Amino acid sequence: MGEPVSGAERAALRTVDVARESGYSVQQVRDLERLGVLPPAARSGNGYRAYTAVHVHALRAYRGLAGAVGPVAARRLLAELRTGTLAEAAAAINEVHVRLARERDEALRAQQALRAIQAEAGTPEFEQDGDAMTITELAGALHVRTSTLRFWEQEGLVTPERVTSLRARRYDLSAIRAARIVAALRGTGYGVPAVREIVGSLHRLDGLGATGHILQQRLDQIATRTVALLRAGADLAAVVTLPAEPTTTTTTTTTTTRPVR
Incomplete structure (x- = not known):
């Protein structure tokens, strides 16, 4: 299972924060959002991405699912989990367990x-x-x-x-x-x-x-694939139950560096 995400579950996170918490690079975070692994990030007042802990959970869940069923099926499954009901999400995850047991x-x-x-x-x-x-x-x-x-x-x-x-x-x-x-x-x-x-x-x-x-x-x-799915369990539950919208957004202004979008 993934380590607990620091801070409040709905606090706004920058791209670099999500990358650090999930173990992916900043570019990978952007790419996986574009591919639909992540729900679209909200935008702060200055136009920068504002993620939440659910995005971190989604990335961790994707890593486990990709190890269990492959990256293409993992992307499809995560999209279904975000848009379906809790019962549908539980059924989809259970189907992966059943498939691995059958194999x-x-x-x-x-x-x-x-x-x-x-x-x-x-x-x-x-x-x-x-x-x-x-x-x-x-x-x-x-x-x-x-x-x-x-x-x-x-x-x-x-x-x-x-x-x-x-x-x-x-x-x-x-x-x-x-x-x-x-x-x-x-x-x-x-x-x-x-x-x-x-x-x-x-x-x-x-x-x-x-x-x-x-x-x-x-x-x-x-x-190995079964263990990967088990490790993704808590993060998958968070993807299904936690809201993606942050309660606050951050606006960073500086003359020396630019925040990571």
Whole structure:
């Protein structure tokens, strides 16, 4: 969570004050206001920006949200939080938590599937060539469409054997193992190029180990994103509940320096 903002919550702050409190530079503060991360600052009598503590909270919340869902989604979410009701804001934040939990569950299922494959790899049954599946049987076992298996074949991810004059597909145990790994990786959000590279390494002795390492990295990334969201929690609450308008504005006059706009 962010540190408490010094001074009254609605006291007017200069751009440099907001930058110092939030950890962003003065230029970043201006840029993020222009992008809609911050509500528009009020203007003092001399035309200079007058921020409040809610702008600081918004910047801190943005940092956490960007770490959790990416900068584009974070900007959109903050805009929704400022304009929606409290119930809508709570629902939007809860949806991010649910999404991260779903990604974690998918990665854990993929990890469990990989461990099962590793356990099978050393058994005599796995080495036998008698067991095979048709495309319909394999699609049913993986809970995917047959068209998905054909797409994976086109992309070089899974290579079945072909039998009969009708070129019916037959998947041996090697192809079944590859298909299960592809399904696990695709289920955790990996794109086709990344999956292709992983599947290509399976002929090496460390192929399954490398895949396991990638899945663990995925789980670590999800954990980092979840912590970032948790850290943003108090600041998000402040963005929803605190007013953005200052109660007072400051007018600074000097002949030697100019206030930061």
